[in-house]
Amino acid sequence: MSGDPLDNMSPEDHEFLAAEYALGVLDADQMKLAAGVMDRDPDFAALVWDWSNRLAPLSHHVAWLEPDPSLWPKIQARLASPEAAQPTESATSDIGAEIIQLRRAVRTWRAAAIAITAIAASAALLLFANPAWLPPLGQDRADAAQDHFVALLAPPGSEEAGWVAMVDLETRQIMLVPYGVFETPGEQVHELWYIQDSDSAPRSLGLIAGSGQLPVPAAALERGGTLAVSLEPRGGSPTGLPTGPVVLLGDLTPIP
Amino acid sequence: MTSACPHTTDKTVIGNDRLGTVIAVTIASRPSCLIVVAQLNTDKCRMSDISLETLIARTAAGDQQALRAIYQQTSGKLLGIITGILMDRAQAEEALQETFLTAWRNASRFDPDRGHPMAWLITIARSRAIDSVRKTKRSPQIDDAADTSTFQSDAPTPEDIAIQTGDAAQLARCLDELRTEQRNCITLAYWRGYTHSELAELLNHPLGTIKSWTRRGLSSLKDCLTR
Numbered sequence A: 001m002s003g004d005p006l007d008n009m010s011p012e013d014h015e016f017l018a019a020e021y022a023l024g025v026l027d028a029d030q031m032k033l034a035a036g037v038m039d040r041d042p043d044f045a046a047l048v049w050d051w052s053n054r055l056a057p058l059s060h061h062v063a064w065l066e067p068d069p070s071l072w073p074k075i076q077a078r079l080a081s082p083e084a085a086q087p088t089e090s091a092t093s094d095i096g097a098e099i100i101q102l103r104r105a106v107r108t109w110r111a112a113a114i115a116i117t118a119i120a121a122s123a124a125l126l127l128f129a130n131p132a133w134l135p136p137l138g139q140d141r142a143d144a145a146q147d148h149f150v151a152l153l154a155p156p157g158s159e160e161a162g163w164v165a166m167v168d169l170e171t172r173q174i175m176l177v178p179y180g181v182f183e184t185p186g187e188q189v190h191e192l193w194y195i196q197d198s199d200s201a202p203r204s205l206g207l208i209a210g211s212g213q214l215p216v217p218a219a220a221l222e223r224g225g226t227l228a229v230s231l232e233p234r235g236g237s238p239t240g241l242p243t244g245p246v247v248l249l250g251d252l253t254p255i256p
Numbered sequence B: 001m002t003s004a005c006p007h008t009t010d011k012t013v014i015g016n017d018r019l020g021t022v023i024a025v026t027i028a029s030r031p032s033c034l035i036v037v038a039q040l041n042t043d044k045c046r047m048s049d050i051s052l053e054t055l056i057a058r059t060a061a062g063d064q065q066a067l068r069a070i071y072q073q074t075s076g077k078l079l080g081i082i083t084g085i086l087m088d089r090a091q092a093e094e095a096l097q098e099t100f101l102t103a104w105r106n107a108s109r110f111d112p113d114r115g116h117p118m119a120w121l122i123t124i125a126r127s128r129a130i131d132s133v134r135k136t137k138r139s140p141q142i143d144d145a146a147d148t149s150t151f152q153s154d155a156p157t158p159e160d161i162a163i164q165t166g167d168a169a170q171l172a173r174c175l176d177e178l179r180t181e182q183r184n185c186i187t188l189a190y191w192r193g194y195t196h197s198e199l200a201e202l203l204n205h206p207l208g209t210i211k212s213w214t215r216r217g218l219s220s221l222k223d224c225l226t227r
Helices: A011-023 A028-040 A042-059 A071-079 A095-129 B052-060 B064-086 B089-109 B117-134 B158-162 B168-177 B180-192 B196-203 B207-225
Strands: A148-153 A163-168 A173-178 A189-195 A203-208 A212-215 A226-232 A246-251 B010-017 B020-026 B034-040
Touching: A011 A028, A011 A042, A011 B180, A011 B207, A028 A042, A028 B117, A042 B117, A042 B168, A042 B180, A042 B207, A071 B064, A071 B089, A148 A226, A163 A226, A203 A226, B052 B064, B052 B089, B052 B117, B064 B089, B064 B117, B064 B180, B089 B117, B168 B180, B168 B207, B180 B196, B180 B207, B196 B207
Parallel strands: none
Antiparallel strands: A148 A163, A148 A246, A163 A173, A173 A212, A189 A203, A189 A226, A226 A246, B010 B020, B020 B034
């Protein structure tokens, strides 16, 4: 295509095009043109989003139509197909996506901080009211199947924990909580690994983008083992095994 | 959570409630150093208690259950919107499938600072429906979409609150302020997905007139909403 179709338009016409696109009144050709502009022009995309938000309450009184019960299983079946592949960490690492991830991380941790304060307050109250309620520390609780583990990740040879990883095998999520500032040097990324025992090779659990939750591939984790974090080139280890230095290491310990 | 502590061994739950669990982590060698770790119960809450925004974030992380919860909360509304445009139940259900596959793929691009999560889902649904309807030749028909009397600011049901998109009462008031022909262009385009040409045929006016009615209507709507 020669030149940007918006080049010859006044700012007022940009806004009208965005509004008409959001309204859905454009014909197939104009719609294609506007969609193309939206993909490469963030200012135009922002105008379209503003208009979509402005008009969305028009849907307020559209009647609810219950979909056929067979529809969700069809969608679910298609989620595993290549057409439904979600972008990988490296594919989403453009500036826009990184900013969204950062904003989301801030929101998550703000919510977590509020909840932690609430729990800590209720715990403190319990302790104050009935100190005998507190079970002795270090009590053996290794019975029953364990689904929750914690690992304190520290640099090899050091005792200073850098991260806490909380693993929930029920929901297959790892929650990573940093203790302090955790910087990634230059172009490198942090990759999380699982080592079941000294005889097995490390298995990648994914790249760590900021703090937050990381889904764990099904069947990747056993009850016990070690988590490690290595520095890898952008996009993750090219070999499937750690190639850079291991910067953090910690054993998984069941929590009651 | 306290600051950095040496490597530790013993963990004990010191409290838990609906929100989560507090775990004390102590170090055998240095009992005075205690780390308190709070573990949130987000997975034990009912999915319906979790906001759409959180569910979209979890969908972006590959959580199919989160997408399913979004489906349960919104699919009937989205199917209503899509059916209004496609006027064909089978095609509408196909477009609804595409809507949720797009939401699954693009969840990481959802930016809560850009608008309400329901507005994001509606935008995807309408766009899938309009893509589909543009591929077929249809004869526009006047129907109750031009009648905004049903679009009033009555009290929202709990269901509406869960999937609200913004101030419907304010938009209804601003639509009421428009000239009838401008309002018709906007509501017929939004609810039925009609193009300028289809509106020209339907309302029996030249294309240029329809375009200027639509633009003037949109412009007045924005002025009213930002007032």
